[in-house]
Amino acid sequence: MDYDFFVIGGGSGGIRAARTAAQLGARVAVAEQGPLGGTCVNVGCVPKKLFVYAAEFSKAFAHAGDFGWQLTSPQFDWSTLIGNKNTAIERLNGIYRQLLEKANVSLYETRARVTGAHEISLDDGQRISARHIVVATGGQPTRPPIPGAEHGIVSDDAFYLEQLPQRVVIVGGGYIGVEFAGIFHGLGVETVLMHRGDMILRGFDDDSRQFLAEQLQAQGIDLRFNTGISAIEKHDRLHIKTDNGDTEVADCVLFATGRKPNTEYLGLAELGVELTASGAILVDQQYSTAVDSIHAVGDVIDRVMLTPMALAEGTTVAQRLFGDGGAQPDYEQVPTCVFAQPSMASIGLNERQAQEQDMTVEVYRHQFRPLQYSLVETPLRCLVKLVVEKDSQRVVGAFMVGPDAGEIMQGLAIAMRAGATKQDFDATLGIHPTSAEEFVSL
Numbered sequence: 001m002d003y004d005f006f007v008i009g010g011g012s013g014g015i016r017a018a019r020t021a022a023q024l025g026a027r028v029a030v031a032e033q034g035p036l037g038g039t040c041v042n043v044g045c046v047p048k049k050l051f052v053y054a055a056e057f058s059k060a061f062a063h064a065g066d067f068g069w070q071l072t073s074p075q076f077d078w079s080t081l082i083g084n085k086n087t088a089i090e091r092l093n094g095i096y097r098q099l100l101e102k103a104n105v106s107l108y109e110t111r112a113r114v115t116g117a118h119e120i121s122l123d124d125g126q127r128i129s130a131r132h133i134v135v136a137t138g139g140q141p142t143r144p145p146i147p148g149a150e151h152g153i154v155s156d157d158a159f160y161l162e163q164l165p166q167r168v169v170i171v172g173g174g175y176i177g178v179e180f181a182g183i184f185h186g187l188g189v190e191t192v193l194m195h196r197g198d199m200i201l202r203g204f205d206d207d208s209r210q211f212l213a214e215q216l217q218a219q220g221i222d223l224r225f226n227t228g229i230s231a232i233e234k235h236d237r238l239h240i241k242t243d244n245g246d247t248e249v250a251d252c253v254l255f256a257t258g259r260k261p262n263t264e265y266l267g268l269a270e271l272g273v274e275l276t277a278s279g280a281i282l283v284d285q286q287y288s289t290a291v292d293s294i295h296a297v298g299d300v301i302d303r304v305m306l307t308p309m310a311l312a313e314g315t316t317v318a319q320r321l322f323g324d325g326g327a328q329p330d331y332e333q334v335p336t337c338v339f340a341q342p343s344m345a346s347i348g349l350n351e352r353q354a355q356e357q358d359m360t361v362e363v364y365r366h367q368f369r370p371l372q373y374s375l376v377e378t379p380l381r382c383l384v385k386l387v388v389e390k391d392s393q394r395v396v397g398a399f400m401v402g403p404d405a406g407e408i409m410q411g412l413a414i415a416m417r418a419g420a421t422k423q424d425f426d427a428t429l430g431i432h433p434t435s436a437e438e439f440v441s442l
């Protein structure tokens, strides 16, 4: 065999799996068809968060006057942001390259497909053999099958727009739709978000998503519920037909309607690897497919599409194959944050999910105006909430909508993993004055 471990996909999961296996002594190679780092680094978490930071300045500028600052109308320049973002990302691409080099991982910068249980074929015609193959090819954004869909953009394109639109229609009320609504609105774009359901962020805690939706609306984001789109026509601007019979006019339509796994090209089904109807790879607890030597991690298995989960799965598969066996990541308590404005973070069970597990729970909630908003006219408020199992008093769910919710939730995630009870929260001294201290005084 040419290698012990061949990884297809140089994103979060693939690079982590490759480096871990190499550190454990395996002979490892990675094939990556695009820039190193995958979705998260190039068209996901990192550039998205940079855009969120850019958008948040508008709030700071609007509030600055009440804190005594005299500002002469700040101007925003999109091309500066894009240029600086691109430079930061190229730096990260370089860091990933160095990490692979230092770990002695061979890199094939081309597309790969699996042509045998132990064989990979590259676009340049090379055939490579490997004891184990890991597929970590991630996913890609989808467009709904409607007439004129080609006039819309997807999240990948949003990171390279030549100019900022004046008015945008975002289709989809999931993570990406809500985050980009905050980004565009914060950068001064008139923003409409059309969601086919009756509330954004399906699957999240109902109190939190309702509270967030109210805050987005109060800031001027136009949320349309129960609204699908049926067609887009391109005239001087885009005309968006909704299935309620209305027409909206905008300069840009962003489809944030979900992602599909990158498996079409890989040739896996022919080899006996089982795929779901949406093309995700079916794996067992060991991340192995129906073919023993082929494994898969990250977005392509469509379990939890988050970078920390892809990293954890990548570590685990490498440790299981070449180390003493790695622990399965925790799929129950997954901390996450929607980087909207304000941000919305959560971990664990809401009361509905707890009841589905036959748990009797107590719920503690508090809404308040954070101190940072006490001098300014703003509709922005904060929500904190704990769900506690009645008998054991263990905190089984924590939720927050407000500034820095993601930063705060990371600490609570550790406490919850350690099994903290409501009494532990109560006995913990607050850090005053913060919003986070509300979690220890609920």
Ligand SMILES: Cc1cc2nc3c(=O)[nH]c(=O)nc-3n(C[C@H](O)[C@H](O)[C@H](O)COP(=O)(O)OP(=O)(O)OC[C@H]3O[C@@H](n4cnc5c(N)ncnc54)[C@H](O)[C@@H]3O)c2cc1C
Pocket (backbone or CB within 6 Å): 008, 009, 010, 011, 012, 013, 014, 031, 032, 033, 034, 035, 036, 037, 038, 039, 040, 041, 043, 044, 045, 046, 048, 110, 111, 112, 113, 136, 137, 138, 139, 155, 176, 262, 265, 266, 297, 298, 299, 300, 304, 305, 306, 307, 308, 310, 339
């Ligand atoms: C807009 C956006 C924002 C996001 N924000 C966050 C966030 O804030 N926090 C968070 O945790 N997660 C976020 N995510 C999700 C996160 O980016 C993914 O969960 C993560 O990148 C998955 O890693 P992966 O390794 O499975 O796949 P990817 O990172 O997608 O990597 C797959 C790689 O495989 C390559 N590839 C595909 N097919 C082939 C082939 N045949 N041959 C060679 N190479 C191939 C691709 O080019 C790609 O580089 C976001 C996603 C998006 C789209």
Ligand SMILES: NC(=O)c1ccc[n+]([C@@H]2O[C@H](COP(=O)([O-])OP(=O)(O)OC[C@H]3O[C@@H](n4cnc5c(N)ncnc54)[C@H](O)[C@@H]3O)[C@@H](O)[C@H]2O)c1
Pocket (backbone or CB within 6 Å): 144, 145, 171, 172, 173, 174, 175, 176, 177, 179, 195, 196, 197, 201, 202, 228, 229, 256, 257, 258, 259, 304, 305, 306, 336, 337, 338, 339
């Ligand atoms: N902050 C983060 O951690 C973060 C940020 C962005 C993305 N992500 C990850 O990436 C994944 C993909 O994000 P996403 O927002 O694309 O997906 P999503 O599944 O979160 O949301 C998709 C949305 O599109 C809607 N939709 C689907 N098909 C539609 C159609 N034909 N017409 C109209 N609406 C339609 C759905 O109702 C839903 O509201 C997320 O599930 C998440 O795991 C994470």
